[in-house]
Amino acid sequence: MPPPPPAKLPTRALFWDIDGTLLVTGRAGMIAWERAFAAFTGGRAFPAVRPDGLTDHQIAAWVLGNPSPYETPGEDEQTAVAGLVALYEAELAGALPLRQGRVLENVRPVLEWVKDARPELLSWLVTGNTLAGGTAKLRHYGLSEFFRSGSLADQGQAQAYPLAGSFSSRVEPRSNIVRRALQMAQARLPGLRAGEALVIGDTPHDIEGAHAIGVPVLAVATNTHSLDELAAHHPWHAVAVLPDADEFRRLVGR
Ligand SMILES: [Mg+2]
Known part of the structure; x- marks a missing residue:
């Protein structure tokens, strides 16, 4: 039996994957x-x-x-x-x-809800993209305004790429990216527990990387992995598409 998935507490930090979760680029x-x-x-x-x-x-x-x-x-x-x-x-x-890509369903309204109604909720990118690559994608699809870094001290290149989050910077296990995100979030929110962060991602790699650090996952089947495939990795919750803002509010409060 695999260890039980991490328990979720009411969420104080959202960790968003990019590709297949916020947007698709049409390859x-x-x-x-x-x-x-x-x-x-x-x-x-x-x-x-x-x-x-x-x-x-x-x-x-x-x-x-x-x-x-x-x-x-x-x-x-x-x-x-x-x-x-x-x-x-x-x-x-x-x-x-x-290529014709798009922002995925409910993403923009949920990000707007977080920004307007829950500004104290950390909402960061936690992604296998590099900082420059993630910046290019979010700029192209008009989402970078939701992830502006509040503190330029967080990243050496923040002046040029003012996105908040944790990115790929070398070949390493994906869980290292989540671990850095959690440590940065704990510096911002002292006492933050792993269960108070929530990874939102679309692949088994997202789930395994988060679970390795004790972070629960909201899995979205909005790209190449089916709901069943994702559920087999025991995320906290798996959904066909990102819920609307009302349901998302209920989920993060649970
Ligand atoms: Mg993805």
């Missing part, structure tokens, strides 16, 4: 990866990849030949990955308009 990210990979390798064929649930640095490690990029590799591999990720970031803003 524009893959165009950016293909262009970056071609530039990095001098035109080698791009390997088939199912990127959902992998962090940007894990995707880069995978396409560069690491078959299992879920642990933290050595510095040589980190350096190569960082080079490919930088090319991807440079390609992404130009690739986003090439």
Whole structure:
């Protein structure tokens, strides 16, 4: 028997995944990866990849030949990955308009409710995107206003990328990204318990990464993983789409 999923307390910190949770890009990210990979390798064929649930640095490690990029590799591999990720970031803003993506159902009203009615609730991005990549996506889809960093001291690049949250910065387990988010949130909200944070995500990787840190998960089946697939990983709650603002208010208060 796996350990029971983390208990949820009334939520004080929301940790949002981006792709498949807030928005979909119509796979524009893959165009950016293909262009970056071609530039990095001098035109080698791009390997088939199912990127959902992998962090940007894990995707880069995978396409560069690491078959299992879920642990933290050595510095040589980190350096190569960082080079490919930088090319991807440079390609992404130009690739986003090439595909028809969208903001997912109820996302904007829920974010507006949080911003207007619950300003004391932390609402951060906790994502396998890099800071620059996440910024490009949220800007393109008009959501960055909901995640402006209140404290520029949180991130070295906050002046250029003023988004609040925890991002992929190297090849490492996804749970490290959640752990950093929880530590940053605890600095902001002293005494915050893991059960008072809530990850909202769309993949089994989101669920496993959060559970490893003791954070409960609201799983949304709004991308490639079905409700049954997500429920099999025992999130606190799994839904077909993000609930509307009224229901979301009830869920975070439970
Ligand atoms: Mg996702």
